[in-house]
Amino acid sequence: MNVIEVKNLTKTYKDFKAVDDVSFTVEEGIIFGMLGPNGAGKTTTIECAAGLKKPDSGQVRILDMDALRVGKKLYDFVGVQLQETSYQDKIKVKELCDFFASMYENSSDYEPLLARFNLTAKKNNYMTQLSGGEKQKVAIILALIANPKVVFLDELTTGLDPQARREMWAYIKELKAEGRTVFMTTHYMEEAEFLCDQICLIDVGKIVITDTVEGVIEHAKLETEVRFKAGKEAADYLRGNLSEVRAVEYTEGFVKVFSEKEDIITDIILLLNGKHIAYKQIDIHRPGLEDAFLKLTGKAWRD
Amino acid sequence: MKLLLKTISVEWKMNIRNFLNIFFSLIFPVMMLLLFGSMYGNEPSEYYQGYGSVDVSTAGYLCMIIAVSGLMTLPITLSQYREKKILKRYMATPIKPFDILLSQLVVNAGVTAVGSGLLIIIGIIVFDLKFYGNLLYVIPAVILIMLAIFSIGLLIAGIAPNSKAALAITYVIYFPMLFLSGATLPLDFMPDVVVTISKALPLTYGGELLNGLWVGGTPGTYLTERFVLLGVFVVFAGLSIKTFKWE
Ligand SMILES: Nc1ncnc2c1ncn2[C@@H]1O[C@H](COP(=O)(O)OP(=O)(O)OP(=O)(O)O)[C@@H](O)[C@H]1O
Ligand SMILES: [Mg+2]
Numbered sequence: 285m286n287v288i289e290v291k292n293l294t295k296t297y298k299d300f301k302a303v304d305d306v307s308f309t310v311e312e313g314i315i316f317g318m319l320g321p322n323g324a325g326k327t328t329t330i331e332c333a334a335g336l337k338k339p340d341s342g343q344v345r346i347l348d349m350d351a352l353r354v355g356k357k358l359y360d361f362v363g364v365q366l367q368e369t370s371y372q373d374k375i376k377v378k379e380l381c382d383f384f385a386s387m388y389e390n391s392s393d394y395e396p397l398l399a400r401f402n403l404t405a406k407k408n409n410y411m412t413q414l415s416g417g418e419k420q421k422v423a424i425i426l427a428l429i430a431n432p433k434v435v436f437l438d439e440l441t442t443g444l445d446p447q448a449r450r451e452m453w454a455y456i457k458e459l460k461a462e463g464r465t466v467f468m469t470t471h472y473m474e475e476a477e478f479l480c481d482q483i484c485l486i487d488v489g490k491i492v493i494t495d496t497v498e499g500v501i502e503h504a505k506l507e508t509e510v511r512f513k514a515g516k517e518a519a520d521y522l523r524g525n526l527s528e529v530r531a532v533e534y535t536e537g538f539v540k541v542f543s544e545k546e547d548i549i550t551d552i553i554l555l556l557n558g559k560h561i562a563y564k565q566i567d568i569h570r571p572g573l574e575d576a577f578l579k580l581t582g583k584a585w586r587d
Numbered sequence: 588m589k590l591l592l593k594t595i596s597v598e599w600k601m602n603i604r605n606f607l608n609i610f611f612s613l614i615f616p617v618m619m620l621l622l623f624g625s626m627y628g629n630e631p632s633e634y635y636q637g638y639g640s641v642d643v644s645t646a647g648y649l650c651m652i653i654a655v656s657g658l659m660t661l662p663i664t665l666s667q668y669r670e671k672k673i674l675k676r677y678m679a680t681p682i683k684p685f686d687i688l689l690s691q692l693v694v695n696a697g698v699t700a701v702g703s704g705l706l707i708i709i710g711i712i713v714f715d716l717k718f719y720g721n722l723l724y725v726i727p728a729v730i731l732i733m734l735a736i737f738s739i740g741l742l743i744a745g746i747a748p749n750s751k752a753a754l755a756i757t758y759v760i761y762f763p764m765l766f767l768s769g770a771t772l773p774l775d776f777m778p779d780v781v782v783t784i785s786k787a788l789p790l791t792y793g794g795e796l797l798n799g800l801w802v803g804g805t806p807g808t809y810l811t812e813r814f815v816l817l818g819v820f821v822v823f824a825g826l827s828i829k830t831f832k833w834e
Binding site: 426 | 589
């Protein structure tokens with residue numbers, strides 16, 4: 285079942301098209317990740333999809349509700365963490381959680397959530413006394429107090445240290461295990477590779493591709509590079525006998541093979557072993573999401 | 588309804604934890620009362636038609652408290668909430684936008700009530716302040732003045748592009764209203780040009796009305812004042828509902 289359906293979404297600021305005819309669907313229970321460079325239109329898309337911004341045109345259905353028209357009922361089922369929010373200067377963590385809990389009929393208890401993120405000791409702190417990472421943790425707690433079926437997370441892990449980021453990843457996986465659907469945006473490739481069942485690449489307001497991580501990498505038609513130490517005769521022999529390679533190079537005692545075939549290494553080893561040619565120190569560079577991203581958007585990555 | 592009450596209680600806490608709000612709504616008016624009261628006393632005087640100076644100034648101080656809440660606290664708080672995306676975060680919750688505005692109005696009305704109570708109690712204790720009016724006239728008048736002044740504040744909150752602009756606008760409006768409307772300084776001593784300006788300030792009409800009722804006047808005498816205040820409320824409340832920007 286599709287939990288989120290976005291159709292032909294377009295949003296213009298003055299005369300600048302921030303989101304241009306974007307369509308995608310998100311199945312129940314998956315983690316859907318939207319990736320794209322700064323200004324690509326991720327926040328605009330997520331805010332339209334979460335019913336917070338009126339698009340110029342297009343439809344958004346969430347859990348079979350018309351998200352742009354259903355009104356406040358949507359937020360009984362949908363939890364949101366916005367990329368930019370701050371809080372009242374003089375509100376305490378506990379008061380904020382308590383306030384949000386009071387908004388929902390069947391809210392989840394926030395004490396275990398605070399404990400889960402090691403914030404119990406800070407619950408009497410003012411929000412202004414929390415570190416950036418701690419504020420992000422409160423932001424996700426607030427998104428989850430509604431006990432939502434669908435969770436929108438806009439750059440949740442930006443600004444977290446590597447340890448906290450991994451904690452957050454584990455938590456997002458838990459959300460999925462609980463059967464919730466997650467729509468997230470991120471700038472971190474490892475994060476997308478680790479978490480997302482589906483990836484949607486967006487650039488200058490247009491979707492470049494929506495697919496699984498493997499699908500996106502495959503689609504980019506990137507080459508695997510195999511490098512090993514061997515004599516020149518190895519390079520010559522492979523050049524003559526390997527199929528589906530783009531190039532075989534030899535420099536300073538190293539052979540390099542470039543191929544779109546992902547398991548080219550098997551062919552190389554079989555050939556070399558068959559001919560009793562010696563080799564050592566094999567290195568394989570498999571293309572990752574980042575390479576795919578760079579190729580597909582033709583853009584340098586931000587970080 | 589439960590949620591509205593909760594919102595009001597949260598916003599109440601936020602408001603009273605802000606020292607500037609407390610100072611301007613509770614402490615500053617009392618300081619003015621003590622200062623001018625100690626200068627002129629509250630003996631019945633020919634000059635004030637037999638009333639004491641404090642008796643005829645209290646209504647002005649009450650208007651001042653209303654103006655602080657409505658023209659400073661209200662627009663500054665709301666424009667900060669918008670700038671910090673707090674309003675936007677609330678949009679993604681079951682709270683109705685109107686309830687957020689309503690809770691701000693209620694909280695500021697509450698602070699006004701507390702400030703007024705404090706001022707009146709201190710006036711009674713220190714200067715033997717006397718009330719000659721009818722509460723059934725005075726309370727509706729106070730509510731009318733609040734509606735007019737708060738709706739101006741709401742419009743400022745709604746259209747100010749950011750909290751700095753809101754602050755600038757409130758200063759430009761609040762301080763002239765404070766000193767030129769007769770709320771704090773009697774207009775009788777003022778040059779003609781100030782009197783003319785004061786006619787353009789809604790608070791002037793609030794001060795006239797409340798002062799008149801305080802010393803025993805009846806609403807019938809103050810038709811113009813009531814009409815102006817009602818007009819201000821209708822126009823500004825309408826405009827602010829039409830133009831309020833949530834982000
Ligand atoms: N309120 C606005 N008014 C005018 N332009 C806007 C507004 N909000 C966003 N934009 C523009 O729309 C484009 C998309 O913005 P958006 O915030 O959706 O990007 P993003 O993909 O979330 O970027 P980032 O990774 O930096 O968060 C940007 O070029 C931005 O400058
Ligand atoms: Mg963004």
